Amino acid sequence: MSDRFELFLTCPKGLESLLAEEAAGLGLEEVREHTAAIRGFASMETAYRLCLWSRLANRVLLVLKRFTMANAEELYQNVLSVDWQEHLQSDGSLAVEFSGNGSGIDNTHFGALKVKDAIVDKLRRDSGERPSIDKINPDLRVHLRLDRGEAILSLDLSGHSLHQRGYRLQQGAAPLKENLAAAILIRAGWPRIAAAGGALADPMCGVGTFLVEAAMIAADIAPNLKRERWGFSSWLGHVPALWKKLHAEAEARAAAGLAKPPLWIRGYEADPRLIQPGRNNIERAGLTDWIKIYQGELATFSPRPDQNQTGLVISNPPYGERLGDEASLLYLYQNLGERLRQACLNWEAAVFTGAPELGKRMGIRSHKQYAFWNGALPCKLLLIKVQPEQFVTGERRTPEQREREREQVELGREPVVTEQARLSEGGQMFANRLQKNLKSLGKWARREGVECYRLYDADMPEYALAIDLYRDWVHVQEYAPPRSIDPEKAQARLLDALAAIPQALGVDTSKVIVKRRERQTGSKQYERQSTQGHFMEVSEGGVQLLVNLTDYLDTGLFLDHRPLRLRIQREAAGKRFLNLYCYTATATVHAAKGGARSTTSVDLSKTYLDWARRNLALNGFSDKQRLEQGDVMNWLAADRGEYDLIFIDPPTFSNSKRMEGVFDVQRDHVQLLDLAMARLAKGGVLYFSNNFRKFQLDEGLAARYAVEEISPTTLDPDFARNPKIHRAWRFSL
Structure with a gap:
């Protein structure tokens, strides 16, 4: 074989230039970049060195042949022409990987099959024996990359991907691959900082990938020094003596590196379940003298190396993929920025994020991205x-302020940048509105003994949120923006608002819950959004009610119906009360509190009937309170009871699997009301309400019943700004 080979090195997308620089330093010549790969030429010694020392590559591929092809037969013949006896024993094992398509190759499985057939046929023709297929640990792993009619046939010298160093047998939910972590460290300047004796800290270290990769760089440890099986281990072209020489040199370098005084490398992780797996990974890497992991919250992160040493803070905060993540992530990034400013002055920092907009919320500028x-x-x-x-504030600082900050630094003090100063202009405007609303509505709520109320409801159209206070908790619902609004602008405004809420209302960020409200179909409104299962008790009109701010789109308490519930409580004494589409039966609790002779509550959802049962029990009511699971229309058609007070608050639309057909409030309300009025006792009252903005009550109902719209009287001051939140009517015979 030749003494000079063409090599292809694959890598994660975006690492090409870094890999090219690294590979050139290890001896690769004529380096050229491709998408997620580089190529060049090198001796076998350099090929081995790349396998052993590349911190960034996924695979090192040795090119056997390049050829053009027009169809699958030409692919077969070109592969057949290679002297496979030079590479694999006839009774050895083989795996083939194929990428690309075209030239008559419909899919990668078909392409791999043609390559495998050619290799097997060649070896069997010459020896009478054929190799077996082993996709896990073959003696030879063959790659064929097809790109616009050109095929590149290669041997994989690396075997399993080089990012698999072998130390990380335990990992968290969303770990970075080791070679990506190494690339981030290199881009962040860690080799330079480490060479100068600097420290490294990761405030959200997970299972320690950044820490281990950083220590291996600092201690001059080849990333794949401990790998026992390689793609070339059973390759007939392998030169064991050359490999042993290079491996021994790497072992000597590692021993010398580990003999040096260890750098200060520390990780902190809030989740106690990840502490021991992280420590196990560090032990497997042989770096327990270099790295320590502690349990600690980001809010208390404060690296304290010896002798006022500085270095690099590196972090990969979560990106957020679930509904309602925006608030917790915003506050996490704000917290990270706060800790950098307050505890890491004169350090360098590197934040790797899949949510760059959140990165802007740390209150500190990046000088490179x-x-x-x-x-x-x-x-x-x-x-x-x-x-x-580099600290960012929402207001322009004067030269005098800058000078005072510099003086604080020179005196060894930490400059103070307040949360309020970091609000954007829009965020400050939003905070001002919240404070104005809080001042006026707070007085009303205290006077009336109201614990839960709506503070803000899209008062400023560009901030399309509904914000409700539940004692000292804040429940935020984001109305989905129309398609005409730029999603990036909508996201930026949401983050502005979320930044303003804790400051304006004086609440802890952990007590801000965010959800997105959009038009729901079927039972989505009632579907579980989370599984935290956290219920809290709130007081209303002398009763206690359970709310859940996290698990469902709605909380279990429709705040706009507060006046109707209190009216029902005042009128319920001695009455037989019927609550249709009862949800969590809050109106039923009020009726029972008001002295109802009996109550019956009907809903299709077992989950909400269980919640209703807990609400009733919480207030000491259970003996005469009937809870019925069923489709309301069918239940009414079959019921023969008589009721003095009926409350109906139907959904706009429902197509639950448990009900027959589809319920549409505009289309079906006449039938619903006729069925319910048939159950109303003489002298009784029925209250009907719904929140469909375009709803029109059928005029024919007024000919059969006494009908009075009472909508204005069913809105408290917190919903006076939004009179369309619901409409309500009083029916009697």
Whole structure:
């Protein structure tokens, strides 16, 4: 074989230039970049060195042949022409990987099959024996890459992907691959910082991938030094003596590196379940003297190396993929920025994020940004110098303020940047509105003994949110923006608002819950959004009610119906009360509190009837309170009871699997009301309400019943700004 080979090195997308620089330093010549790969030429010694020392590559492929092809037969013949006896024993094992398509190759499985057939046929023709197929640990792994009619046939010298160093047998929910972590460290300048004796801290370290990769760089440890099986281990072209020489040199370098005084490398992780797996990974990497992991919350993060040493803070905060993540993530990024400013002055920082907009909310400027990919997710690496002049505020600082900050730094003090100063202009405007609303509505709520009320309801159209207070908790619902609104602008405004809420209302960020409200179909309104199962008791009109702010789109308490519930309580004494579409039966609790002779509550959902049962029991009511599971229309048609007080608050639309057909309030309300009025006792009253904005009550109902619209009297001051929140009528015979 030749002494000079063409090599292809694959890598994660975005790492090409870094890999090209690294590979050139390891001896690769004539380096050229491709998408998620580089190519060049090298000796076998350099090929081995790349396998052993590349921190960034996924695979090192040795090119056997390049050829053009027009169809599958030409593919077969070209592969057949290779002297496979030089590479694999006839009774050895083989795996084939194929990428690309075209030239008559419909899919990668078909392409791999043609390559495998050619290799097997060649070896069997010459020896009478054929190799077996082993996709896990073959003696030879063959790659064929097809790109626009050109095929590149290669041997995989690496075997399993080089990012699999072998130390990380335990990992968290969303780990970075080791070679991506190494690339981030290199881009962040860690080799330079480590060479100068700097420290490294990760405030959200997970199972310690950044820490281990950083320590291996600092201690000059080859990333794949401990790998026992390689793609070339059973390759007939392998030169064991050359490999042993290079491996021994790497072992000597590692021993010398580990003999040096260890750098200060520390990780902190809030989740106690990840502490021991992280420590196990560090132990497997042989770096327990270099790295320590502690349990600790981001809010208390404060690296304290010896002798006022500085270095690099590196972090990969969560990106957020679930409904309602915006608030918790915003506050996490704000917290991270706060800790950098307050505890890491004069350090460098690197924040790797899949949510760059959140990165802007840390209150500190990045001086460089690099684009990366974490799998299929585009990400940014934000490089930050933690200096006062990089701190971002929502107001322009005067030269005098800057001078005072510099004086604080020179005196060894931490410059103070208040949360309020960091609000954007829009965020400050939103905070002002919240404070204005709180001042006026808070007085009313205290006077009336109201614990839960709507503070804000899209008062400013560009901030399309509904904000409700539940004692000291804040429940935020984001109305889905129309398609005409730029999603990035909508997201920026949401983040502005979320930044303003804790400051304006004086609440802890952990007590802000965010959900997105959009037009729901069927039972989506009642579907579980989370599984935290956290219920809290709130008081209303002398009763206690259970609300859940996290698990469902609605909380279990429709705040706009407060006046109707209190009216029912006042009128319920001695009455037989019927609550249709009862939800969590809050109106039923009020009726029982008001002295109802009996109550009957009907709903299709077992979940909400269980919730209703708990609401009733919480207030000491259970003996005479009837809870019925069923479709309301069918239940009414079959019921023969008589009721003095009826409350109906139907959904706008429902197509639950448990009901027959589809319920549409505009189309079906006449039938619903006729069925319910048939159950109303003489002298009784029925209250009908719904929140369909375009709803029109059928005029024919007034000919059969006494009908009075009472909508204005059913709105408290917190909903006076939004009179269309619902409409309500009083029916009697």
